Amino acid sequence: MNKKIAEIIDALAVHEDNSSIQVLEELGTNSADNEIREYTSRALVKKNMHDSLKVVIINQGKGINDLSPSVAMSTINEILSLKDKSEVIKILDDTISMHSDEGVKENARSVKSLLALS
Amino acid sequence: MRINNVGLNLGQTTNNPFKTSRNSTTNPFQNVSFEGNTLPYADVFVGGIESHKANKLKMIASSVMGSMTKLTSAFEPIVNFVNRVREGISNAWTYATNKNLFNLPGEEACKKVMSTDIVDIGKGIAHSASDLGKVLDKDALEVGKEISSKISSKMELFGNGISEAWSSMINSVKISRAPHASKEMPVEDLKAMWIELNAAAEREAA
Numbered sequence A: 001m002n003k004k005i006a007e008i009i010d011a012l013a014v015h016e017d018n019s020s021i022q023v024l025e026e027l028g029t030n031s032a033d034n035e036i037r038e039y040t041s042r043a044l045v046k047k048n049m050h051d052s053l054k055v056v057i058i059n060q061g062k063g064i065n066d067l068s069p070s071v072a073m074s075t076i077n078e079i080l081s082l083k084d085k086s087e088v089i090k091i092l093d094d095t096i097s098m099h100s101d102e103g104v105k106e107n108a109r110s111v112k113s114l115l116a117l118s
Numbered sequence B: 001m002r003i004n005n006v007g008l009n010l011g012q013t014t015n016n017p018f019k020t021s022r023n024s025t026t027n028p029f030q031n032v033s034f035e036g037n038t039l040p041y042a043d044v045f046v047g048g049i050e051s052h053k054a055n056k057l058k059m060i061a062s063s064v065m066g067s068m069t070k071l072t073s074a075f076e077p078i079v080n081f082v083n084r085v086r087e088g089i090s091n092a093w094t095y096a097t098n099k100n101l102f103n104l105p106g107e108e109a110c111k112k113v114m115s116t117d118i119v120d121i122g123k124g125i126a127h128s129a130s131d132l133g134k135v136l137d138k139d140a141l142e143v144g145k146e147i148s149s150k151i152s153s154k155m156e157l158f159g160n161g162i163s164e165a166w167s168s169m170i171n172s173v174k175i176s177r178a179p180h181a182s183k184e185m186p187v188e189d190l191k192a193m194w195i196e197l198n199a200a201a202e203r204e205a206a
Helices: A003-013 A019-029 A034-047 A050-058 A069-080 A086-098 A102-117 B003-013 B049-098 B107-115 B118-177 B187-205
Strands: none
Touching: A003 A019, A003 A034, A003 B187, A019 A034, A019 A050, A019 B187, A034 A050, A034 A069, A050 A069, A050 A086, A050 A102, A069 A102, A086 A102
């Protein structure tokens, strides 16, 4: 992955402006490069915000629902490594109860199980 | 038979018509009659011996005069020959001057060329040159347009290539000289840098 892009993602990950989440979703999670998608998903999890965690949990093909196992597993590991897991558990519960896609629900249920075991 | 032999024989057998009989032993007046051609007053000389000599001279003079009148008939063929030659020369000259020398194959073409005014020939050449120039000019114009369009298209592609290469180089310089991305930078600037990096990656891949 390009070093410059990694720096930009890192800067956006710690940026206080909420618009940084939109930039990460638009340019990172939609990238064709698996490394960029993986790095972006981890950055969104690190932000540990409602909007950033929602991007990697409830959207099909992004974060834990990514078609690339490496991207999905990296995102799950980053979620498991969070110190404050309250926001992510809340989103996982909302997803398991209200999301229309069964695949997304199943993935959210699996992550919640892993959180309970960790 | 060889020609040299023929010439030799002819020279030996042909008599020269102009050859005088001065050296000849025969008398040319041998068969000429002097009757009625004596000089008047030929007998005025009288005397013995002198009269006898005078008579002899008279006889010779009379014979010469008589022979002159008689010899006109002998010279007649020569005169006719000369007249014939002269007439022949005159006729030949008349023939040469009146004869149309262009009664030959291609006569009409020769007549046409020779009878055409030099100004008309010049006009014809100028007209032909003008037509040729028009054709060449037209073809050259079309060829020039075609070459121009091809060069233009090539230059356009070349220009596009140069433009793309130039912008790529400028962006590379911008990226290399750009400050490190940090959280202090506006999000829009970070987004612009990311977009630019993606575009540069696509150009490199292309």
